[in-house]
Amino acid sequence: MNVNEKKSIKDVEVKGKKVFCRVDFNVPMQDGEVTDDTRIRAAIPTIQYLIDQGAKVILASHLGRPKGEAVEELRLDPVAKRLSNLLERTITKTDEAYGSEVDEAVSNMKEGDVLLLENVRFYPGEEKNDEQLAKQFANIADLYVNDAFGAAHRAHASTEGIAHHLPAVAGFLMEKELRVLGNALQDPDRPFTAIIGGAKVKDKIGVIDNLIDKVDNLIIGGGLAYTFVKAQGHEIGNSLLEEDKIDVAKQYMQKAQDKGVNFVMPIDAIVADDFSNDANIQTVDIDSIPADWEALDIGPKTVEKYSQIIKDSKLIIWNGPMGVFELESFANGTKGVAQALSETDGYSVIGGGDSAAAVEKFDFASQMSHISTGGGASLEFMEGKNLPGVAALNDK
Numbered sequence: 004m005n006v007n008e009k010k011s012i013k014d015v016e017v018k019g020k021k022v023f024c025r026v027d028f029n030v031p032m033q034d035g036e037v038t039d040d041t042r043i044r045a046a047i048p049t050i051q052y053l054i055d056q057g058a059k060v061i062l063a064s065h066l067g068r069p070k071g072e073a074v075e076e077l078r079l080d081p082v083a084k085r086l087s088n089l090l091e092r093t094i095t096k097t098d099e100a101y102g103s104e105v106d107e108a109v110s111n112m113k114e115g116d117v118l119l120l121e122n123v124r125f126y127p128g129e130e131k132n133d134e135q136l137a138k139q140f141a142n143i144a145d146l147y148v149n150d151a152f153g154a155a156h157r158a159h160a161s162t163e164g165i166a167h168h169l170p171a172v173a174g175f176l177m178e179k180e181l182r183v184l185g186n187a188l189q190d191p192d193r194p195f196t197a198i199i200g201g202a203k204v205k206d207k208i209g210v211i212d213n214l215i216d217k218v219d220n221l222i223i224g225g226g227l228a229y230t231f232v233k234a235q236g237h238e239i240g241n242s243l244l245e246e247d248k249i250d251v252a253k254q255y256m257q258k259a260q261d262k263g264v265n266f267v268m269p270i271d272a273i274v275a276d277d278f279s280n281d282a283n284i285q286t287v288d289i290d291s292i293p294a295d296w297e298a299l300d301i302g303p304k305t306v307e308k309y310s311q312i313i314k315d316s317k318l319i320i321w322n323g324p325m326g327v328f329e330l331e332s333f334a335n336g337t338k339g340v341a342q343a344l345s346e347t348d349g350y351s352v353i354g355g356g357d358s359a360a361a362v363e364k365f366d367f368a369s370q371m372s373h374i375s376t377g378g379g380a381s382l383e384f385m386e387g388k389n390l391p392g393v394a395a396l397n398d399k
């Protein structure tokens with residue numbers, strides 16, 4: 004998928020137009036406050052451009068997974084407040100995403116005004132990509148802008164359906180994400196290294212297969228590594244295991260070998276007798292994980308090995324932590340990899356989700372080349388899948 008083939012907001016006239024702009028304001032919240040506004044800030048260039056050009060900016064987003072009904076804690080009011088601070092202007096927030104309240108608010112808008120609709124997932128039609136709902140959204144606007152990269156892998160009424168009922172173009176964040184990730188995969192600087200960690204073997208096995216065709220080094224860490232360690236013939240104690248993926252893991256290691264790809268596995272691990280900060284822990288070689296113990300982080304020799312590869316690489320993409328970084332005892336692997344990424348001269352791309360959170364937590368965010376706002380979306384893109392929210396936009 005090539006974003007250069009899709010129209011951008013720069014390709015259309017927006018002045019005076021009512022613009023339905025889908026953003027991904029699915030941000031973490033606690034006690035009614037936004038705790039991380041990265042995704043809101045990432046959408047500002049598009050919103051500010053629309054304001055400056057004299058558009059009437061109607062913003063729509065989901066928040067959480069309310070399953071088609073209104074959930075008080077998932078209203079977008081705290082987001083509206085934060086957005087208003089960031090833009091330094093008053094914005095209107097409606098309690099619905101369509102209907103008479105919205106119609107009236109839209110009819111009162113002047114050029115440069117900003118309106119935030121209520122959580123689009125309060126309506127069952129959103130996730131069903133219901134055509135009637137898509138038309139309701141389309142009816143209040145003249146133009147559709149999709150800037151919600153983080154939700155681009157979802158074919159929903161506000162991300163996909165609506166694009167069939169209005170002129171539909173990409174926003175700046177959408178363009179930037181697709182350009183950076185697309186360049187990384189299409190014409191990578193080499194050595195090109197991918198680091199895949201985290202826990203979801205099932206979700207990430209496809210991306211591993213796809214990346215073997217592209218990278219020079221494929222580094223495996225996190226909980227998903229142990230299915231591969233098992234496939235290598237080692238005992239893994241109580242470590243995370245996806246039994247039915249052992250054969251696939253073997254195939255991928257063979258495929259990497261056949262293609263001359265350096266498939267890099269942990270050589271040591273931090274093991275614990277319990278999933279907690281207070282557990283007894285020891286550092287063991289990867290072929291010596293004791294029965295009844297669980298590997299919860301990569302060991303120091305592995306960190307050193309991975310760091311060296313990262314520093315020697317020209318392009319590195321990272322998705323998924325190396326260990327249970329939320330617990331201090333098992334954070335060193337993830338921290339070490341994040342540090343190596345912060346020190347490399349290569350271009351570092353962080354693939355959203357927990358990796359982005361880890362990079363923030365350890366204070367390396369400003370030293371990364373690109374931190375994607377989409378976890379699932381960047382993975383699906385790297386797998387070579389079509390993103391419905393992009394596919395539906397108008398071709399140039």
Ligand SMILES: Nc1ncnc2c1ncn2[C@@H]1O[C@H](COP(=O)(O)OP(=O)(O)O)[C@@H](O)[C@H]1O
Pocket residue numbers: 200201202203224225226227243298299300322323324325326327328329355356357358378
């Ligand atoms: N060795 C491990 N054993 C169990 N869980 C792990 C291990 N390493 C990492 N994890 C967990 O994986 C989770 C993240 O996995 P995942 O959702 O696949 O990553 P991401 O959100 O970056 O895509 C983290 O909560 C982390 O605690």
Ligand SMILES: O=C(OP(=O)(O)O)[C@H](O)COP(=O)(O)O
Pocket residue numbers: 027029067068153154157355356376377378379380
């Ligand atoms: O947070 C998101 O996904 P991510 O955690 O994979 O980046 C997006 O807003 C999509 O949300 P969803 O996975 O509920 O569709």
